Amino acid sequence: MASLDEDVFFSTITELNAKLLAKEFSAVELSRAFCDRLERFGPRYNALALSLRDVAIRNARDVDSDLKRDRTRGMLQGIPYGAKDLLSVAQQVTTWGAKPYAAQVFDFDATVIRRLSRVGAICSGKLAMVELAGGGGYRYPSASLFGPGLNPWDRTRWSGGSSSGSGSAVAAGLVPFALGSETSGSILTPSAYCGVTGLRPTYGLVSRFGAMPLSWTLDKIGPMCRSAEDCGYVLAVIAGKDENDPGTAGKSFYFSPKYARPINTMRLGYNRADFETLADAETRPVFAAALETLRGLGAKLVEVQTGDLPFGAATSTIISAEAASVFEELIESGRVDELADAKQAAGLKAALDISARDYLRAMRIRRLVQNDFRRVLTDCDAIIAPSRTSVASKVGDPLDRPSTPPGPGSASTPAAPVVGLRGLIPAGNLAGLPALSLPCGFVNDLPVALQVVGRAFSENLILSVGMQFQKVTDFHRRRPKV
Amino acid sequence: MARSLSRRYVLSSVSALPALTTLSAQSPPAASSSPADLLESARTDLKQASAALRKVRIPQLLEPSFLFRAY
Numbered sequence: 358m359a360s361l362d363e364d365v366f367f368s369t370i371t372e373l374n375a376k377l378l379a380k381e382f383s384a385v386e387l388s389r390a391f392c393d394r395l396e397r398f399g400p401r402y403n404a405l406a407l408s409l410r411d412v413a414i415r416n417a418r419d420v421d422s423d424l425k426r427d428r429t430r431g432m433l434q435g436i437p438y439g440a441k442d443l444l445s446v447a448q449q450v451t452t453w454g455a456k457p458y459a460a461q462v463f464d465f466d467a468t469v470i471r472r473l474s475r476v477g478a479i480c481s482g483k484l485a486m487v488e489l490a491g492g493g494g495y496r497y498p499s500a501s502l503f504g505p506g507l508n509p510w511d512r513t514r515w516s517g518g519s520s521s522g523s524g525s526a527v528a529a530g531l532v533p534f535a536l537g538s539e540t541s542g543s544i545l546t547p548s549a550y551c552g553v554t555g556l557r558p559t560y561g562l563v564s565r566f567g568a569m570p571l572s573w574t575l576d577k578i579g580p581m582c583r584s585a586e587d588c589g590y591v592l593a594v595i596a597g598k599d600e601n602d603p604g605t606a607g608k609s610f611y612f613s614p615k616y617a618r619p620i621n622t623m624r625l626g627y628n629r630a631d632f633e634t635l636a637d638a639e640t641r642p643v644f645a646a647a648l649e650t651l652r653g654l655g656a657k658l659v660e661v662q663t664g665d666l667p668f669g670a671a672t673s674t675i676i677s678a679e680a681a682s683v684f685e686e687l688i689e690s691g692r693v694d695e696l697a698d699a700k701q702a703a704g705l706k707a708a709l710d711i712s713a714r715d716y717l718r719a720m721r722i723r724r725l726v727q728n729d730f731r732r733v734l735t736d737c738d739a740i741i742a743p744s745r746t747s748v749a750s751k752v753g754d755p756l757d758r759p760s761t762p763p764g765p766g767s768a769s770t771p772a773a774p775v776v777g778l779r780g781l782i783p784a785g786n787l788a789g790l791p792a793l794s795l796p797c798g799f800v801n802d803l804p805v806a807l808q809v810v811g812r813a814f815s816e817n818l819i820l821s822v823g824m825q826f827q828k829v830t831d832f833h834r835r836r837p838k839v
Numbered sequence: 840m841a842r843s844l845s846r847r848y849v850l851s852s853v854s855a856l857p858a859l860t861t862l863s864a865q866s867p868p869a870a871s872s873s874p875a876d877l878l879e880s881a882r883t884d885l886k887q888a889s890a891a892l893r894k895v896r897i898p899q900l901l902e903p904s905f906l907f908r909a910y
Binding site: 493667677710721 | 874877878880881882884891893901902903904
């Protein structure tokens with residue numbers, strides 16, 4: 358293995374960029390070192406789908422040649438990264454995490470890959486994911502061609518999904534940053550469980566061309582990094598209109614951390630129940646401390662409540678119906694039974710029968726959700742909630758809840774259910790709003806995270822919250838024993 | 840997506856592709872449910888979602904959140 362100091366593997370993009378420009382190492386040396394590390398430790402976490410060492414070193418040589426001529430192309434030049442294996446890289450296998458597509462090859466790069474390449478970022482590998490991004494609903498973390506994503510903080514725990522490999526690879530210092538995707542929770546969950554900083558951008562800000570579609574209505578691609586600032590640099594490169602993706606909003610993203618809005622001018626909405634009742638008991642002190650940190654920075658915390666709308670039902674109906682359309686051929690051919698998770702196969706099959714009536718109903722409710730968030734975000738600049746209300750689950754534990762909820766009057770039904778902002782992940786995704794997952798503490802050495810949800814296209818604001826939080830905390834700098 | 844994807848399927852098994860990591864896939868724990876049970880359960884979930892959606896009063900003039908541009 359190329360001998361670079363261990364600290365390099367846990368450095369931010371900003372730090373690595375400075376070292377490259379100072380010629381502490383070359384782009385080739387950096388890429389080689391990260392490729393070695395990704396190949397050596399990636400399988401330990403079932404994080405690596407495919408090493409792209411040869412292409413990476415070749416591209417790194419081009420970067421060194423540019424740097425010799427002082428042809429600088431920005432913060433990401435020479436920085437290695439991993440791409441969730443639903444993103445096509447030309448002439449390389451793109452498996453979508455699923456056995457039926459294990460040998461699939463595209464002859465073009467996804468737009469986000471092309472944009473990163475243009476600024477000299479180095480794709481060092483494809484990262485493992487839950488098969489088909491979990492769209493049919495999956496029961497176990499092992500729902501993947503590559504096995505269950507294992508958490509670098511505790512390998513008996515799940516890394517989260519569906520961007521499992523992206524979460525664990527960044528956490529374990531195997532790549533400085535990764536690309537993940539979120540339809541409903543797939544960036545926020547592995548970011549929270551693995552203790553990395555993940556950004557789900559506004560719907561339509563980042564092109565999805567070349568990415569496996571799961572739900573055209575809800576899919577977003579976003580960065581998973583070691584810091585909020587790094588997320589900003591990556592987003593600035595990958596965001597923007599793309600004629601190949603009609604879902605792009607035609608908006609660009611310009612990131613200037615120097616001009617970040619001070620947090621002491623912000624009102625942050627939250628719901629006490631999320632932190633004091635719905636969060637697992639062991640996580641509550643960590644969340645309480647995080648809220649105090651935000652108050653200490655001068656943010657004004659105000660209580661908010663979203664409307665009583667069936668976020669989960671609307672999200673699952675939309676995802677299921679659209680996924681069934683995307684994978685119709687897979688389902689009708691019977692190859693869907695090759696998936697690792699039988700529940701996911703069943704979910705996709707059942708989804709073929711979703712009625713147009715239900716789908717349209719869900720799409721109309723989506724507009725109600727959007728209006729509701731507009732109301733809530735009139736009173737505050739962003740919403741704060743736990744990214745997840747517990748630490749990472751055990752790898753062997755089932756992930757789904759029972760399909761039949763307890764009936765009325767049963768012992769397990771609370772008299773007055775506590776609501777909080779519990780549906781914030783599906784709701785935020787339905788409304789297409791951006792969210793940042795920020796490591797905010799540890800419970801028994803397992804990461805816990807906050808999510809910051811903003812108005813559409815307010816990535817600069819939520820990143821600003823993240824950067825200021827990370828200036829006074831060090832949870833994002835901690836590293837697991839790899 | 841606007842453009843159809845062109846794919847080249849390599850007719851070889853996963854294990855013949857050396858660049859792929861060794862599959863350390865652990866078989867999922869034996870499902871206590873049969874495929875028929877899982878399908879029934881999935882249909883039940885969809886029925887419950889459908890019931891939840893129908894409880895919402897939707898204004899008649901409310902459009903679904905599609906975006907379509909003629910060109």
